[in-house]
Amino acid sequence: xxxxxxxxxxxxxxxxxxxxxxxxxxxxxxxxxxxxxxxxxxxxxxxxxxxxxxxxxxxxxxxxxxxxxxxxxxxxxxxxxxxxxxxxxxxxxxxxxxxxxxxxxxxxxxxxxxxxxxxxxxxxxxxxxxxxxxxxxxxxxxxxxxxxxxxxxxxxxxxxxxxxxxxxxxxxxxxxxxxxx
Amino acid sequence: xxxxxxxxxxxxxxxxxxxxxxxxxxxxxxxxxxxxxxxxxxxxxxxxxxxxxxxxxxxxxxxxxxxxxxxxxxxxxxxxxxxxxxxxxxxxxxxxxxxxxxxxxxxxxxxxxxxxxxxxxxxxxxxxxxxxxxxxxxxxxxxxxxxxxxxxxxxxxxxxxxxxxxxxxxxxxxxxxxxxxxxxxxxxxxxxxxxxxxxxxxxxxxxxxxxxxxxxxxxxxxxxxxxxxxxxxxxxxxxxxxxxxxxxxxxxxxxxxxxxxxxxxxxxxxxxxxxxxxxxxxxxxxxxxxxxxxxxxxxxxxxxxxxxxxxxxxxxxxxxxxxxxxxxxxxxxxxxxxxxxxxxxxxxxxxxxxxxxxxxxxxxxxxxxxxxxxxxxxxxxxxxxxxxxxxxxxxxxxxxxxxxxxxxxxxxxxxxxxxxxxxxxxxxxxxxxxxxxxxxxxx
Numbered sequence: 031x032x033x034x035x036x037x038x039x040x041x042x043x044x045x046x047x048x049x050x051x052x053x054x055x056x057x058x059x060x061x062x063x064x065x066x067x068x069x070x071x072x073x074x075x076x077x078x079x080x081x082x083x084x085x086x087x088x089x090x091x092x093x094x095x096x097x098x099x100x101x102x103x104x105x106x107x108x109x110x111x112x113x114x115x116x117x118x119x120x121x122x123x124x125x126x127x128x129x130x131x132x133x134x135x136x137x138x139x140x141x142x143x144x145x146x147x148x149x150x151x152x153x154x155x156x157x158x159x160x161x162x163x164x165x166x167x168x169x170x171x172x173x174x175x176x177x178x179x180x181x182x183x184x185x186x187x188x189x190x191x192x193x194x195x196x197x198x199x200x201x202x203x204x205x206x207x208x209x210x211x
Numbered sequence: 212x213x214x215x216x217x218x219x220x221x222x223x224x225x226x227x228x229x230x231x232x233x234x235x236x237x238x239x240x241x242x243x244x245x246x247x248x249x250x251x252x253x254x255x256x257x258x259x260x261x262x263x264x265x266x267x268x269x270x271x272x273x274x275x276x277x278x279x280x281x282x283x284x285x286x287x288x289x290x291x292x293x294x295x296x297x298x299x300x301x302x303x304x305x306x307x308x309x310x311x312x313x314x315x316x317x318x319x320x321x322x323x324x325x326x327x328x329x330x331x332x333x334x335x336x337x338x339x340x341x342x343x344x345x346x347x348x349x350x351x352x353x354x355x356x357x358x359x360x361x362x363x364x365x366x367x368x369x370x371x372x373x374x375x376x377x378x379x380x381x382x383x384x385x386x387x388x389x390x391x392x393x394x395x396x397x398x399x400x401x402x403x404x405x406x407x408x409x410x411x412x413x414x415x416x417x418x419x420x421x422x423x424x425x426x427x428x429x430x431x432x433x434x435x436x437x438x439x440x441x442x443x444x445x446x447x448x449x450x451x452x453x454x455x456x457x458x459x460x461x462x463x464x465x466x467x468x469x470x471x472x473x474x475x476x477x478x479x480x481x482x483x484x485x486x487x488x489x490x491x492x493x494x495x496x497x498x499x500x501x502x503x504x505x506x507x508x509x510x511x512x513x514x515x516x517x518x519x520x521x522x523x524x525x526x527x528x529x530x531x532x533x534x535x536x537x538x539x540x541x542x543x544x545x546x547x548x549x550x551x552x553x554x555x556x557x558x559x560x561x562x563x564x565x566x567x568x569x570x571x572x573x574x575x576x577x578x579x580x581x582x583x584x585x586x587x588x589x590x591x592x593x594x595x596x597x598x599x600x601x602x603x604x605x606x607x608x609x610x611x612x613x614x615x616x617x618x619x620x621x622x623x624x625x626x627x628x629x630x631x632x633x634x635x636x637x638x639x640x641x642x643x644x645x646x647x648x649x650x651x652x653x654x
Binding site: 050051075076192 | 263
């Protein structure tokens with residue numbers, strides 16, 4: 031009787047150590063609130079633990095993807111009742127280190143933000159998953175319930191859109207700044 | 212190729228017009244790459260969470276999940292027609308302030324079955340018990356998950372279990388010989404100490420009736436106390452650094468001595484409560500030499516619980532005519548660590564929480580409830596109520612099963628719970644405490 035678990039307590043602890051920060055970070059990027067991110071990250075691992083007997087794959091990458099999937103679902107649940115708190119303006123807030131670096135190059139973060147707002151939610155999410163969470167296309171595909179080919183295509187489109195936005199922004203910058211950037 | 216360079220290459224390929232403006236593009240992309248918010252990752256949070264998870268996690272794979280949950284003792288359902296010796300080892304926990312908090316809301320898990328004073332235990336896999344209803348008063352309101360069931364393990368002792376018991380060579384401070392399994396449970400529960408070892412002897416007659424005398428050794432005070440049906444009859448001092456008191460024969464002999472002294476018949480009569488203590492190990496040898504050991508959940512000496520300030524829309528089960536429905540919100544998280552002080556007198560055992568502004572409360576002997584079952588034939592009314600700030604309490608619960616002789620056999624345990632007083636309104640005039648158990652039988 032009973033169900034065989036796929037890993038020991040020690041193994042689970044090791045995997046926890048390996049993934050807790052990136053899972054927490056993933057949550058924080060999307061809720062922008064420390065306590066809430068901790069809350070969700072906790073629930074991710076408790077859910078994983080409760081469902082461990084249903085997880086038969088010992089592949090670490092699969093386990094990681096599974097955790098991200100749980101995390102994304104919980105974040106989505108959170109956002110159903112709460113407005114997402116992490117917006118692009120937080121990324122390029124005027125007092126952020128990034129803003130200072132951009133200002134050194136004469137780039138107005140407000141305009142950059144306006145440009146990036148042209149990205150829709152999915153495009154921004156794909157860029158964020160790739161750039162911030164450093165997830166490979168395959169894991170992004172699993173997370174978004176898309177094929178890997180579709181993710182690559184959307185990522186390419188997102189980058190192309192970003193490129194065109196940057197081109198327009200830089201053209202604007204060139205016309206308004208006389209200093210050599 | 213790192214992420215920045217990969218994105219740069221992709222961008223320049225996708226938008227040739229960006230060529231020649233690489234410094235700006237690189238700055239923007241670098242900003243996106245590097246401008247990840249500071250997530251304020253807290254290693255202390257991670258460590259605490261890990262500790263909670265590992266308390267919950269089964270130990271060892273492959274493992275039988277069932278073994279990590281609790282079940283009703285089979286012996287309580289078994290025929291009592293055979294003469295049996297019921298050996299009850301009761302331990303009570305240390306009341307030290309600097310104890311390690313138990314992880315909540317999940318129940319601690321039984322583990323290290325091979326490392327105990329009895330030898331390798333075999334889990335019987337019995338089904339969870341259901342709770343009996345009863346009692347009332349200020350504790351008449353309960354909230355619990357529908358799947359909530361009492362927390363009882365049942366194990367089969369190896370036939371040579373007495374040989375495996377390692378008696379201490381001196382008066383124990385934290386761990387005592389036959390109580391080593393209790394100590395082991397204690398360590399699993401992150402409890403840092405055991406103070407009392409109580410040994411109770413049940414003599415069940417062939418007529419299926421029983422009386423009990425319990426002999427309790429208090430390691431804190433080096434004295435031996437005798438209870439008859441949970442009423443303290445006598446306390447006598449015992450010499451320290453003497454392990455002989457731990458022998459079964461000595462204690463049984465003491466029990467018989469007390470019985471004779473007080474004229475208590477060891478046969479006939481009615482069955483009584485097993486114990487008013489809370490970490491209880493039961494061992495029984497019946498006519499077939501089958502010994503069963505069970506343990507109820509032990510109370511920690513302190514507990515840390517995190518809950519939200521605002522609690523509503525949780526199902527509240529209440530005796531009587533009303534179901535109170537609350538709605539959970541994302542109120543401020545409160546983390547509360549409350550040390551417990553335990554007190555025992557002849558009439559009851561109870562705990563108080565101290566060193567916190569949210570000082571709560573008490574536990575009383577008696578009064579079992581079923582938080583998951585409604586009284587039949589009563590109207591269910593859903594109402595919104597407002598609660599006062601909840602306090603952390605330990606809520607006394609017990610599970611009783613009816614034996615073949617009609618007597619109730621009860622196991623007792625405590626459930627870490629939140630207690631919040633219902634603020635009376637015009638719509639809701641009954642002032643009741645809502646008791647919210649934080650433990651379920653499933654992690």
